[in-house]
Amino acid sequence: MAKTPCCERMGMRKGPWSAEEDHILISYVQTYGHGNWRALPKQAGLLRCGKSCRLRWINYLRPDIKRGKFSKEEEDSILKLHEILGNKWSAIAAKLPGRTDNEVKNFWHTHLKKRVQKNKVHNANITSFSYTLQEAQTSDASSSVGEKIVISNYGLVASSKDPSVVGTEFCNAISCDDTLGENMDNHGSCQISEEMEFWYSVFIKSGQTS
DNA sequence: AATGTCTTCAACCGCCACCGA
DNA sequence: GTCGGTGGCGGTTGAAGACAT
Incomplete structure (x- = not known):
């Protein structure tokens, strides 16, 4: 069974503070201070629990509170x-x-x-998946040593050899209006080449990272 | 204008640390 | 050492207003 909150147990008021309650709390704290929050409501004549009074004062009524938008x-x-x-x-x-x-x-x-x-x-x-192709990874005639490719953790890929080749998953993941490096500016075609898919699987299997 | 959905933020809750008896 | 009272904190909720349909 759920524990009954202390305020309800003691027949205290909950929810938003009225202007009158605020006024009572401000007057009391300004006159007597807040030595003991638990005892304060009774002494001030408020039907609130001490915690509620403390929170209201700290977060809203304190004179040094700066309200409004954050700069x-x-x-x-x-x-x-x-x-x-x-x-x-x-x-x-x-x-x-x-x-x-x-x-x-x-x-x-x-x-x-x-x-x-x-x-x-x-x-x-x-940054997570950027590779430079090594000799052992360029048996495919269309790939070349030193070619730079980028693989997103969602899927594929951009290539320094052909900047127009960008995986659709990649585009979806980052949104095409994001600013990218100069080799990835062209998202127009958003095609996944078979070559890239091939290298993607090679890299995933070998677990390489840059 | 009516209704539904999303965003904001005041307030609450439960937990924990500290302190004095 | 431990127990109860208290203050303080971070997570969460829900009412109210803003916005979209």
């Missing part, structure tokens, strides 16, 4: 700090004056996460 600088800071700290939202928020951990967390999930994931996929596709 480009803040955005960059979050990206950099997240790379270093991971999901340590309070540590990240501490580096951004006026921002709360909740705000940073929400902003990450709604704006930055998708962008970071997209970049990771893009970079993985471009």
Whole structure:
């Protein structure tokens, strides 16, 4: 059986705060401070649990909260700090004056996460499977030693010998409007050559990486 | 205008660390 | 050492608004 939350057990109010509740909380904290969050609601005359009061104050009512859109600088800071700290939202928020951990967390999930994931996929596709053909791999007359090919982890392939040959799977994976290296600019034909399929299978079998 | 779907973000929940008894 | 109370944190939810059909 699910555990009954403390607020419900004690007959406390839940959900969005009213303007009146906000006013009571602000007045109380400004006058007496918040020594003990558990005791505060009773002393202030609020039908909320201490946790709820603390959260409301920290995330919304504090006078030093900076509201509104995140600036480009803040955005960059979050990206950099997240790379270093991971999901340590309070540590990240501490580096951004006026921002709360909740705000940073929400902003990450709604704006930055998708962008970071997209970049990771893009970079993985471009860099993970790049080969230069060796002599032993060029028995096919149409291939040549030193020819550079790129294989995405979704499928195929681009070739330095023939930049117009790009695997359709590859195009789908990265979207054709993405900016690629100069040898992969031409996505128009999006054809998979038999030769490329052949080398793809050779490389997969031999497990080579660049 | 009505309805469905998606996005945003305030608020909640459960867990953990810390501290004093 | 351990137990209960408390504050703080990260993950998740769901209501409300925005947008698409």
